[in-house]
Amino acid sequence: MSADTVPVTGWGRTSPTAARPIRLRSYEEAVAAVRGCGARGGIPRGLGRAYGDAAQNAGGAVFDMTALRRVHAIDAEGGTVLCDAGVSLHRLMQVLLPLGWFVPVAPGTRHVTVGGAIGADVHGNNHHVSGSFSRHVLSFELLTADGEIRTVRRGTPLFDATTGGMGLTGMILTATIRFQPVETSLMSVDTERARDLDDLMVRLTTGDRGYRYSVAWIDLLARGAATGRAVLTRGDHAPLEALRTPGRLAAGTRARRDPLAFRPPRFPAPPAFLPEGLVNRRTVGLFNELWYRKAPRARTGRLQRISAFFHPLDGVPHWNRIYGRGGVVQYQFVVGHGQEEALRRIVRRVSGRRCPSFLAVLKRFGDADPGWLSFPVPGWTLALDIPAGLPGLGTLLDELDEEVAAAGGRVHLAQDSRLRPDLLAAMYPRLDDFRALRAELDPRGVFTSDLSRRLTL
Amino acid sequence: MKDAFGIPQSLLVLGGTSEIALATVRRLVVRRTRTVWLAGRPSPGLESAATELRALGAEVRTLAFDALDPESHEAVLGKVFAEGDIDMVLLAFGILGDQAHDEREPVAAVRVAQTNYTGAVSAGLVSARALQTQGHGSLVVLSSVAGERARRADFIYGSSKAGLDVFAQGLGDALHGTGVHVMVVRPGFVRSRMTAGLEEAPLATTPEAVATAIELGLRRRSETVWVPGALRVVMSAVRHLPRALVRRLPL
Numbered sequence: 001m002s003a004d005t006v007p008v009t010g011w012g013r014t015s016p017t018a019a020r021p022i023r024l025r026s027y028e029e030a031v032a033a034v035r036g037c038g039a040r041g042g043i044p045r046g047l048g049r050a051y052g053d054a055a056q057n058a059g060g061a062v063f064d065m066t067a068l069r070r071v072h073a074i075d076a077e078g079g080t081v082l083c084d085a086g087v088s089l090h091r092l093m094q095v096l097l098p099l100g101w102f103v104p105v106a107p108g109t110r111h112v113t114v115g116g117a118i119g120a121d122v123h124g125n126n127h128h129v130s131g132s133f134s135r136h137v138l139s140f141e142l143l144t145a146d147g148e149i150r151t152v153r154r155g156t157p158l159f160d161a162t163t164g165g166m167g168l169t170g171m172i173l174t175a176t177i178r179f180q181p182v183e184t185s186l187m188s189v190d191t192e193r194a195r196d197l198d199d200l201m202v203r204l205t206t207g208d209r210g211y212r213y214s215v216a217w218i219d220l221l222a223r224g225a226a227t228g229r230a231v232l233t234r235g236d237h238a239p240l241e242a243l244r245t246p247g248r249l250a251a252g253t254r255a256r257r258d259p260l261a262f263r264p265p266r267f268p269a270p271p272a273f274l275p276e277g278l279v280n281r282r283t284v285g286l287f288n289e290l291w292y293r294k295a296p297r298a299r300t301g302r303l304q305r306i307s308a309f310f311h312p313l314d315g316v317p318h319w320n321r322i323y324g325r326g327g328v329v330q331y332q333f334v335v336g337h338g339q340e341e342a343l344r345r346i347v348r349r350v351s352g353r354r355c356p357s358f359l360a361v362l363k364r365f366g367d368a369d370p371g372w373l374s375f376p377v378p379g380w381t382l383a384l385d386i387p388a389g390l391p392g393l394g395t396l397l398d399e400l401d402e403e404v405a406a407a408g409g410r411v412h413l414a415q416d417s418r419l420r421p422d423l424l425a426a427m428y429p430r431l432d433d434f435r436a437l438r439a440e441l442d443p444r445g446v447f448t449s450d451l452s453r454r455l456t457l
Numbered sequence: 458m459k460d461a462f463g464i465p466q467s468l469l470v471l472g473g474t475s476e477i478a479l480a481t482v483r484r485l486v487v488r489r490t491r492t493v494w495l496a497g498r499p500s501p502g503l504e505s506a507a508t509e510l511r512a513l514g515a516e517v518r519t520l521a522f523d524a525l526d527p528e529s530h531e532a533v534l535g536k537v538f539a540e541g542d543i544d545m546v547l548l549a550f551g552i553l554g555d556q557a558h559d560e561r562e563p564v565a566a567v568r569v570a571q572t573n574y575t576g577a578v579s580a581g582l583v584s585a586r587a588l589q590t591q592g593h594g595s596l597v598v599l600s601s602v603a604g605e606r607a608r609r610a611d612f613i614y615g616s617s618k619a620g621l622d623v624f625a626q627g628l629g630d631a632l633h634g635t636g637v638h639v640m641v642v643r644p645g646f647v648r649s650r651m652t653a654g655l656e657e658a659p660l661a662t663t664p665e666a667v668a669t670a671i672e673l674g675l676r677r678r679s680e681t682v683w684v685p686g687a688l689r690v691v692m693s694a695v696r697h698l699p700r701a702l703v704r705r706l707p708l
Contacts, residue, residue: 018636
């Protein structure tokens with residue numbers, strides 16, 4: 001019973017396994033740790049926001065990257081940043097928003113590291129315009145299994161294997177990222193309601209072009225004619241003049257004095273031991289009803305803070321505790337354009353099964369990026385959080401997998417904790433290339449995770 | 458690796474002809490399990506069980522394993538773990554014995570105790586160490602309500618299960634926080650080959666019901682599972698009944 005292992009889980013808190021955590025404080029320590037990590041290998045871990053087992057490594061090492069958190073250089077004119085892989089997007093917002101630069105892609109939480117964002121090739125509500133995170137990465141330094149540090153540039157096989165490669169090609173040490181310019185730290189937001197799924201899909205198809213950011217929250221407990229009713233939130237960064245427009249911001253408010261301020265609110269965390277079953281059909285049904293009713297039928301130009309627009313849940317630390325010790329499963333899939341019927345069938349199925357999901361989000365993806373295991377492809381993506389304890393959930397999700405695979409779609413590996421391994425090759429056509437590159441680059445399997453074991457990546 | 462619902466991909470069954478074990482494996486194979494090791498004394502029954510599971514799509518291998526030969530456990534089970542991670546070990550071997558006969562033949566009684574208890578202690582410790590090295594996995598131990606309170610009708614069997622039960626509980630505590638999950642399953646009277654011809658006890662159940670309860674326990678990462686669930690309440694009452702009363706109960 002060795003004392004130096006600790007149980008590790010993903011954000012969903014399902015399937016804990018024990019690993020040796022190694023906190024890396026310098027590149028030298030990183031090289032030494034990778035060279036000496038033992039038979040069961042190691043996997044880099046950032047802030048642990050992947051829902052599944054991507055940053056777990058049973059019986060081996062888990063490299064805690066969060067101490068490598070220096071921002072090395074900022075080009076305040078051109079908007080490029082060179083930083084360590086353990087720097088969080090939250091930190092980058094704190095540093096760069098006052099200079100007028102914003103992260104090129106903001107995923108559902110800003111508490112992810114740069115290394116994690118590249119490894120999972122995360123996407124945001126601007127995917128239809130800006131693509132996924134890797135599109136804005138110019139190069140990175142990768143510590144590979146042989147203990148060497150390589151500079152990896154765009155357009156090389158190693159770059160494309162690493163973006164979306166779930167940390168299995170090596171450990172990213174630093175990255176150079178291009179940011180986007182903003183005039184203020186506020187968002188100008190349009191909100192509208194869609195009365196059912198078809199209405200929602202029409203609105204997303206016709207209207208997305210006019211917005212940089214677009215996402216729909218969808219009520220999967222609504223049934224009958226209201227199946228798939230939703231609230232669309234779309235917007236863009238507010239220009240400076242929007243703050244000066246009379247009537248939109250009271251004179252003398254903080255936002256007007258300091259248009260680039262970034263002060264996200266912070267609420268208390270839920271208690272550590274909440275009972276299972278708080279997130280159930282009744283509570284989620286009530287929440288969904290209120291959330292839908294509270295949203296305006298149509299409102300344009302509302303000013304909202306960046307934190308409220310992108311990351312409403314980030315203000316509550318450990319919010320995943322609300323699911324109790326049973327944890328939560330996130331299921332995110334994408335099906336291509338022209339597969340709307342598959343999407344409708346899945347939504348009807350989930351609604352019919354009354355899955356209590358209050359974080360269900362539908363979005364249209366734009367063009368794909370070249371990462372071999374990168375998730376986004378052009379089409380429709382739906383993400384749902386479902387309590388892992390829901391009876392029959394495993395079978396239901398297996399059935400949805402079949403539907404998704406048959407429609408040529410795929411599920412998101414960063415969220416996955418339960419995919420049937422034999423479906424993976426159909427979902428990710430470049431899987432064989434990925435396996436071949438790994439066999440060559442890392443024949444001993446130094447970089448190994450529970451995810452890679454479960455799905456033989 | 459187990460998935461978010463605790464369903465294993467690879468499974469080692471110690472006692473590969475146990476009806477409860479096979480009902481459990483069938484259930485798990487339908488969901489996720491691909492690799493199954495059936496360990497037991499070589500017999501046509503073991504091979505036909507393997508054939509049946511192969512038909513469900515699993516890759517099944519049989520393994521010669523004798524609970525009564527603890528010296529061999531390290532080598533036999535070591536070979537299995539050397540071939541790859543095992544996500545779940547189902548410790549299912551056990552014999553009921555014949556109470557009346559065994560009371561007259563102490564050697565036969567000792568055989569019950571050695572199979573159910575010392576054999577399981579050895580196999581349990583060997584498996585636990587291997588699971589701990591790989592940092593994950595479930596050890597599911599089939600105990601019995603018979604170990605909860607001594608009964609005139611089966612106290613030799615009951616005492617062996619009582620020993621096994623306490624051993625497994627302690628092992629679970631020892632392994633807490635190591636990524637290894639130990640689950641003690643306490644079925645009541647299970648209608649199976651082992652109990653054929655015996656008079657059925659109240660709250661009797663089936664191997665399939667035990668399998669369902671095991672699947673649920675894996676998802677919840679339960680430490681103790683009663684089958685049927687009502688036995689938890691019933692046995693906690695029976696446990697506290699005075700001896701004089703228990704002796705007279707028609708249990």
